[in-house]
Amino acid sequence: MTPKVSPLAPSEYATLPQVGGVRLAAASAGLKYRDRDDVMVMVFDRPAAIAGVLTRSRCPSAPVDWCRANLPGGAARVLVVNSGNANAFTGKRGAAATALTAQMAADAAGCERGEVFLSSTGVIGEPLEAARFDGILQQAIGRAQPEGWDAAARAIMTTDTFPKLATRTAAVDGMAVTLNGIAKGSGMIAPDMATMLAYIVTDAPVAAPLLQALLNRHVNATFNAITVDGDTSTSDTVLAFATGVAEIPALTDLDDPRLAPFEAALADLMGDLALQIVRDGEGVSKLMRVDISGAISDESARIIALSIANSPLVKTALAGGDANWGRVVMAVGKAGEPADRDRLDIRFGDLVAATDGERAPDYDEAAMTDYMRGDEIRIAVDLNLGEGAFTAWGCDLTADYVAINADYRS
Amino acid sequence: MTPKVSPLAPSEYATLPQVGGVRLAAASAGLKYRDRDDVMVMVFDRPAAIAGVLTRSRCPSAPVDWCRANLPGGAARVLVVNSGNANAFTGKRGAAATALTAQMAADAAGCERGEVFLSSTGVIGEPLEAARFDGILQQAIGRAQPEGWDAAARAIMTTDTFPKLATRTAAVDGMAVTLNGIAKGSGMIAPDMATMLAYIVTDAPVAAPLLQALLNRHVNATFNAITVDGDTSTSDTVLAFATGVAEIPALTDLDDPRLAPFEAALADLMGDLALQIVRDGEGVSKLMRVDISGAISDESARIIALSIANSPLVKTALAGGDANWGRVVMAVGKAGEPADRDRLDIRFGDLVAATDGERAPDYDEAAMTDYMRGDEIRIAVDLNLGEGAFTAWGCDLTADYVAINADYRS
Incomplete structure (x- = not known):
């Protein structure tokens, strides 16, 4: 079945600018799809602050377990996301696959496994052959470029009929900071191929605990306010990264008066991405x-x-x-x-x-x-x-x- | 749209025997349907013990309100059920329609309004013109017959594709008592026309509080264990009547050792009717x-x-x-x-x-x-x-x- 593009798709997809401190690449590991990319990497040359919200499912996927374990560290160097296989309900082999994937990424980026974040979306219950990433991952990390957003958004699509991209800027301390986001999902949230994934990157220097507080504050009215079928995925993941490349004093405090424009832009971006997911709801006409x-x-x-x-x-x-x-x-x-x-x-x-x-x-x-x-x-x-x-x-x-x-x- | 009969319908519909103490009739009030009956009455010549379970919806229909008010009285003389209009979300006019319907039924049967029970199933939000029942109701109550089960089951159908009938017997005190039941519904539970209604009548002399206790005990594993779409009707109603015509000493106590075969038959009948509703789930194929x-x-x-x-x-x-x-x-x-x-x-x-x-x-x-x-x-x-x-x-x-x-x- 080749799905046509949702009738509710935006007339134009956002063109995302570069965000200082992050490079992206897409690649094909041939997990399920032919003739398209099914892996994307985001590489942070210096550790980025990270925050995340993960599925509340009592049966989460192995990559969700992996992210949950690494989030308290607060620092990210690499994000690896594959489509075609969710690595969910794969038992010990699933955990082994995440460990192997993370090790390959860490070796290639020269970082700790605790700084690697992972998501997988696709069929549940099929073992993920992480060995397929060997070589592909290292090569992608090496060639990642600041302008890789569109290819990355496309590589994580499953039953999605259009790539989901959004960007905002905010003036903080008289300086423009950028927020980019990509997402996938066409169910809120379907398990097999319609898991909701969203990744947001900003160059603003936001400390990890503050980034987490902002994410928590706005996820309820955005990603948790959408539904396609009421089914909750084993893999739902929203991650936010702050590279801190923008040269302004760090934002660390919820009461910082400089925060307001950044927070408004973040909330707006989250709402934009969430709504794009509904607009690509499976079979949607209204x-x-x-x-x-x-x-x-x-x-x-x-x-x-x-x-x-x-x-x-x-x-x-x-x-x-x-x-x-x-x-x-x-x-x-x-x-x-x-x-x-x-x-x-x-x-x-x-x-x-x-x-x-x-x-x-x-x-x-x-x-x-x-x-x-x-x-x-x-x-x-x-x-x-x-x-x-x-x-x-x-x-x-x-x-x-x-x-x-x-x-x-x- | 003329729905074909559900592929999961039983190959034969049960033929219900008479139950001493109850007479039934169907009639046409032309509420919505043409060329079919849309009202049924059950008449109990002596007050029958009654028990009931009603929808937990916070927005119940007017007839549900009516039944809830009358159940504590524990005695029933007439049941009136119409299809085509749910008399739900009809405000004060809805309450007035139930009062008028009950008054007509009470006058015709020579009983109190508190002994009249009502259900309506059909479109929500359309005022029910109870005046349409005038004459029709009185005439139906007069001509009701002990063998009217099949016609009654058909008169309460909405999107149902087959009538739902079940019967059991149980030996109590060495005497055979009968339990008959009819039901309608093809969603658990859809509001417009797929409300679940079920009526059970036995000739066993079961006191109202005991009948209620038995209903409560078994509703969870039967009517509350089925689902078609997870939508709960404003009108769901299960009523059980005991005419007491069978000449055995009254059953009043949950610990009465004579109760076991009756309770088993009741639970089995409830499960049978519940499953028939799922088998008629809207659009069901499996x-x-x-x-x-x-x-x-x-x-x-x-x-x-x-x-x-x-x-x-x-x-x-x-x-x-x-x-x-x-x-x-x-x-x-x-x-x-x-x-x-x-x-x-x-x-x-x-x-x-x-x-x-x-x-x-x-x-x-x-x-x-x-x-x-x-x-x-x-x-x-x-x-x-x-x-x-x-x-x-x-x-x-x-x-x-x-x-x-x-x-x-x-």
């Missing part, structure tokens, strides 16, 4: 934005928003262009969070579907049907109970999703 | 049985079993005949319950897919592919941590599910 307000807390709003965005019946209604607000009520009800049926207000776009727990008096089916023809649908629910709010992003559920995932492995 | 063992508790096993049975990726793999055990690992991991990746054993049918956290040494792809061609697939996961066990029932996710639910309302 983007769904769910705005919850009036919940008893932000956390309660988050649970309700994801209950709606993950509901197969809301998602199929979207696919059919049906403003089926009854299914939205159902999804609010099943979330288990405080909700008063008779106080719910529900809108699609700016059109009021229901108010005070029943169909709006001026409900206009024709206007609603017209709105539902669009490819970006906003569902807003006001619970009228409190101040809690959250926005989640999802997509519709189409016959193409079924076709992609029913055919996938074989 | 039945999925998920057996979890070795969890730290039965509750933990239940959460893991439903995580697997509800996973869109496991369900699409099934649709594709793919023994994708990697997706099973994913679903175990995302459940959030204690699991040790490296101790998992996974089987499809009797074939071992994975053991000790990696692909089984003697994994046989050809045998597995052959097994996956069947229409009843058993996925067994042993967590090897404790004694907790649970069995859930689900089905695959097909393009037909999407088509049914994308087209439904319009």
Whole structure:
């Protein structure tokens, strides 16, 4: 199956500038794909500060274990990511494969294994033959270039139909710093080939603990606010690297007033990458934005928003262009969070579907049907109970999703 | 869309015998459907003991509110169920519609409104014009007959492709008592037209509190162990009635040694009806049985079993005949319950897919592919941590599910 590009793909892909201190390369190890790259490396000539957020799956992949063990060190010299094989549920052989890969990378870069970070995405349960990387990895590390972003983003694609790239700049201390990011994923998050991976690199001198704090602060409203099918990968990984090449005094403190523009740019970049993943949701034809307000807390709003965005019946209604607000009520009800049926207000776009727990008096089916023809649908629910709010992003559920995932492995 | 009968439908529908003390009738009120019945009544000439389990949705339908208010009374004279309109999210008009319907039924049967029980299934958010029942209800209650089971089961169908009927007998005190049940549903549980409704009637003299205790004890492994899409209806209702016509001393105590055969028959009947609902899952082509063992508790096993049975990726793999055990690992991991990746054993049918956290040494792809061609697939996961066990029932996710639910309302 050769998937066509998602109809919701951006009209242009971002062109990423160089970021001082990082070089990239892509290569082909022939793990699964033919005629395309399936490995990428990022090389940091001086140790970069690193922070990360990893899957909460109780059955994580071997590379996730590897990253979790190395993150406390706070320093990165090499990142190696392969597509085609997730090295997940591969037992002791999986751990051995990560160790061997890291050793090859460390030898080639002249660093410690503790400074090597790894991700794998692809089929679960197939042993990863790390020996295939031998020679290829060393060669890629040697020839990595500052302009390798696009090739790197393409090498980590699996069921993705377009590469995911984003860049931002921020003025810190009167100096422009750059933030680049690449990501892959077309499910939030599917295990086989739709794992979410994202890598962000900045030349700003951000200390590792601060970078981690910033990542934690913004991951909830970005990468954790998207869903394609509610399935959580064994391999989900978001890593952020700060090379510190920009010549400004180091950022180490959350209270540093210089931090605000950098933090804003980082949050914006994370949101951009996250949304690109939804826009490449498997089989997607419509983007769904769910705005919850009036919940008893932000956390309660988050649970309700994801209950709606993950509901197969809301998602199929979207696919059919049906403003089926009854299914939205159902999804609010099943979330288990405080909700008063008779106080719910529900809108699609700016059109009021229901108010005070029943169909709006001026409900206009024709206007609603017209709105539902669009490819970006906003569902807003006001619970009228409190101040809690959250926005989640999802997509519709189409016959193409079924076709992609029913055919996938074989 | 005229749905064909589910390929997993039973080859024969059960023929239900009469149960002393209950009469049934079906009628057409023209709420939504043409050329078919859309209302059914059950009439108990003497008050029957009643017990019930209702949806946990925070946004229940008006008839659910009605039943919840009347259940503590413990006595039923009439049950009225309509299809085509769920009377859910209809605000004050919804409550008024239930009150009017109950009043008409009470007047016709010569009983109190508190002895009338109601269910509605169909579109959400459309006001139910209870005035349409006027005359029809009274006439149906008058002509109800002991042999009306099949017509009643058909009148409550919505997206169901076959009527769901089951019967059992049990010897209590040397006397045969009968248990009949009918149900509807083809999602566990979809809101619009796939709500799960089930009604069980026995002539055994079971006191209401005991009947409730038995229902509570067995609902978890039956009606709450099935899933089609993980969506919970605003209207799910299971009611059990005991007419007490069988001439044996009343059953009132859980410790009564005469109870065992009755309880076994009841549990078996509930399981039978529940499984018929899954077999009519929207778009279903394969039945999925998920057996979890070795969890730290039965509750933990239940959460893991439903995580697997509800996973869109496991369900699409099934649709594709793919023994994708990697997706099973994913679903175990995302459940959030204690699991040790490296101790998992996974089987499809009797074939071992994975053991000790990696692909089984003697994994046989050809045998597995052959097994996956069947229409009843058993996925067994042993967590090897404790004694907790649970069995859930689900089905695959097909393009037909999407088509049914994308087209439904319009």
